[in-house]
Amino acid sequence: MTNALETVxxxxxxxxxxxxxxxxxxxxxxxxxxxxxxxxxxxxxxLHLAVGLLQPSAGSVEVLGERPxxxxxxxxxxxxxxxxxxxxxxxxxxxxxxMGAWLNPRWDGEFAAQRVADLGLDTKQRAxxxxxxQRAQLALTLAVAKRPELxxxxxxxxxxxxxxxxxxxxxxxxxxxxxxxxxxxxxHLITDLERVCDYLVVLDNGQVALTGDVEDLLASHHLLTGxxxxxxxxxxxxxxxxxxxxERQSTMLVRADGPILDPTWTVTPVTLDDLxxxxxxxxxxxxxxxxxxxxxxx
Amino acid sequence: MIEFHLDPGSGVATYLQLVQQVRQALRLGLLEPGxxxxxxxxxxxxxxxxxxxxxxxYRDLEREGLVRARPGLGTFVVGTLPRTDPTAQAKFRRxxxxxxxxxxxxxxxxxxxxxxxxxxxxxxxxxxxxxxx
Amino acid sequence: xxxxxxxxxxxxxLLAAAILAALAVLAAITGVHLSHLYNSLxxxxxxxQDCQLASEQFTAHYTFLQNSFTLIPRLxxxxxxxxxxxxxxxxxxxxxxxxxxxxxSVSRSRWLLTKLxxxxxxxxxxxxxxxxxxxxxxxxxxxxxxxxxGLFDARNLVPVGYAVLAFALGALAGVVIRRxxxxxxxxxAVFIFVRIAVQQWVRPHLMPTKTLTASLLGGKEFGFxxxxxxxxxxxxxxxxxxNSWVLSTHILNASGHxxxxxxxxxFVHKYCAAIATPPPPGGPNSRAVxxxxxxxxxxxxxxxxxxxxxxxxxQPANHYWPLQLLETGxxxxxxxxxxxxxxxxxxxxxx
Numbered sequence: 001m002t003n004a005l006e007t008v009x010x011x012x013x014x015x016x017x018x019x020x021x022x023x024x025x026x027x028x029x030x031x032x033x034x035x036x037x038x039x040x041x042x043x044x045x046x047l048h049l050a051v052g053l054l055q056p057s058a059g060s061v062e063v064l065g066e067r068p069x070x071x072x073x074x075x076x077x078x079x080x081x082x083x084x085x086x087x088x089x090x091x092x093x094x095x096x097x098x099m100g101a102w103l104n105p106r107w108d109g110e111f112a113a114q115r116v117a118d119l120g121l122d123t124k125q126r127a128x129x130x131x132x133x134q135r136a137q138l139a140l141t142l143a144v145a146k147r148p149e150l151x152x153x154x155x156x157x158x159x160x161x162x163x164x165x166x167x168x169x170x171x172x173x174x175x176x177x178x179x180x181x182x183x184x185x186x187x188h189l190i191t192d193l194e195r196v197c198d199y200l201v202v203l204d205n206g207q208v209a210l211t212g213d214v215e216d217l218l219a220s221h222h223l224l225t226g227x228x229x230x231x232x233x234x235x236x237x238x239x240x241x242x243x244x245x246x247e248r249q250s251t252m253l254v255r256a257d258g259p260i261l262d263p264t265w266t267v268t269p270v271t272l273d274d275l276x277x278x279x280x281x282x283x284x285x286x287x288x289x290x291x292x293x294x295x296x297x298x
Numbered sequence: 299m300i301e302f303h304l305d306p307g308s309g310v311a312t313y314l315q316l317v318q319q320v321r322q323a324l325r326l327g328l329l330e331p332g333x334x335x336x337x338x339x340x341x342x343x344x345x346x347x348x349x350x351x352x353x354x355x356y357r358d359l360e361r362e363g364l365v366r367a368r369p370g371l372g373t374f375v376v377g378t379l380p381r382t383d384p385t386a387q388a389k390f391r392r393x394x395x396x397x398x399x400x401x402x403x404x405x406x407x408x409x410x411x412x413x414x415x416x417x418x419x420x421x422x423x424x425x426x427x428x429x430x431x
Numbered sequence: 432x433x434x435x436x437x438x439x440x441x442x443x444x445l446l447a448a449a450i451l452a453a454l455a456v457l458a459a460i461t462g463v464h465l466s467h468l469y470n471s472l473x474x475x476x477x478x479x480q481d482c483q484l485a486s487e488q489f490t491a492h493y494t495f496l497q498n499s500f501t502l503i504p505r506l507x508x509x510x511x512x513x514x515x516x517x518x519x520x521x522x523x524x525x526x527x528x529x530x531x532x533x534x535x536s537v538s539r540s541r542w543l544l545t546k547l548x549x550x551x552x553x554x555x556x557x558x559x560x561x562x563x564x565x566x567x568x569x570x571x572x573x574x575x576x577x578x579x580x581g582l583f584d585a586r587n588l589v590p591v592g593y594a595v596l597a598f599a600l601g602a603l604a605g606v607v608i609r610r611x612x613x614x615x616x617x618x619x620a621v622f623i624f625v626r627i628a629v630q631q632w633v634r635p636h637l638m639p640t641k642t643l644t645a646s647l648l649g650g651k652e653f654g655f656x657x658x659x660x661x662x663x664x665x666x667x668x669x670x671x672x673x674n675s676w677v678l679s680t681h682i683l684n685a686s687g688h689x690x691x692x693x694x695x696x697x698f699v700h701k702y703c704a705a706i707a708t709p710p711p712p713g714g715p716n717s718r719a720v721x722x723x724x725x726x727x728x729x730x731x732x733x734x735x736x737x738x739x740x741x742x743x744x745x746q747p748a749n750h751y752w753p754l755q756l757l758e759t760g761x762x763x764x765x766x767x768x769x770x771x772x773x774x775x776x777x778x779x780x781x782x
Contacts, residue, residue, distance in 0.1 A: 173342035
């Protein structure tokens, strides 16, 4: 099956600053992918590259096997929800649906009308007077009624209150269950995405810190606490992601292929949140270290 | 019909929680053979979780012989679980009490015993008895 | 996309249509009345001698509308173009709705070209109707008035050309600057510059000019003039043929060369001694000087008329329509260049 999103060493530069640098990703189809990272990590840039709003400065991007935005057919296969759900303030809800019907060959008008009715939106209301949650739901309806194979959502729940947030995710998951779309949604809070994502991409500072299947990641990472020891003494097949030591105790976050057999370790599972943070810290440390070694070498 | 709920802080995987809730419902007689489980679409519309999680739970239940998926119709309960038997429970409670006495005599405190218990539970139910520390 | 572009501009188009309809009604009522006045007052006047009086009587009607209909076609088409052109893309870029539009199943170039086409069409129709209404209304008045070129930029075709260029400049500014109000301001500034530049430097030369020579005595003005107590100069102007546009008048000497001010002052000193000394500036006679003996001036003028003559450069009446077409064509061509700029900017540059 073609990967939903495939990038090879992709980069995007604004002036002297690289918003994305050397990112290589292979995101499988049929998943709900969480794109996580702090503000400024490059999530929006990556999504804009994937929908053809931006062109890469380096490397390549392929979406569903095609170059993004390479024509109306490619555009029809994906649906996009931009940050803050932009809508035409002076057009009504009904007119937005009309736009969808005019501009998309595979438009499912019945679904859109049904969805709008289920959401309780007034079709004659101008989009400028809708609440943030309602606008997000309208934008989601527009993106889904295109019948895309891939949905890309840029921080869709960031500015929503908890109820609107829950309702949005309920709608989104219903769509995934009913139509099998691949979804990529970004957030700077992993807690927003924990419930729904089964694949994870972590970006920090324009680079990929971690990618993988959520279940695999949680199963293969462990938090080990035990008597003080060196990380070099760890058996092979085990990678130390993060370690900290006090006088007589060591704590390590490890990635292991098999079970932990050493009985002196107390093994606790890692939450997705801690995992993401640990990898982000590791990514930052290694980039600072390489910058420092560059400075020393000079 | 059963209504699922999710406890995100419990540390138990979501799909496992669904499986456990079906089993519990069977044990308590809330679900009987012939009943239809909610569709994945219905479950995720209520809980906002990934549909694959629901499908995985249903697949596990099918493997255990408790449910069967009929294409186009839904997933139906086909098996039963023994209702909770008070006598069997009492036997297990007695053997546990004796183990606890031994552990306390060996000097283990309550927190330590709880930690051992939790690790053993996790290994037994998540990984099927491999890798017991 | 066509229907959507129309939907997006629907309310502004309907507003313009409503205003034009009201204007049409007003113009129809007053214009028909004007037409009757023309027929009764002026149409038969060459037979009797009070043509001048009849014309003046006629043109005294509806002066407020006359003034308005001089100003409106000079201002409104350009403002219309700017107000419709600048927000066309700037508002989408400003508000982020372009991220919604460019991820529908329409290519970016089709989106851009359709919006430009619908907007340009609406601009042409609105400006065109406005100009037609006003031109029709003032057609009888212009038959009486011989300075048809005086309202060149307020009648017939050119206001439509102005509107289209203003629209295209607005759209281009919107695409580059990405914010509506700065786009309006900057495109208006550029438009004004182009308008003035064409009027001053290009329009007179769009068609070859004609010349005629005239005697100083037969001209519109002939006199002597001193600028703030400076040397006295000869001044003369002449009319071109009826309904022509006089571009310049030069005083030539007998050998056919343009005279310099020094040459003319020397002539005045030599042959018009009585007035060779200018009055002091700011003094009691500084505006007009009374000469005691008119006959001295008479001989001076006759002598001047024998020594010098006038050369009038003008665009004749029959160049009016070609000039209209050429100027409209020029503005339309510039508008097309601006629109091509929009296309290139949006489709080639990574946003």
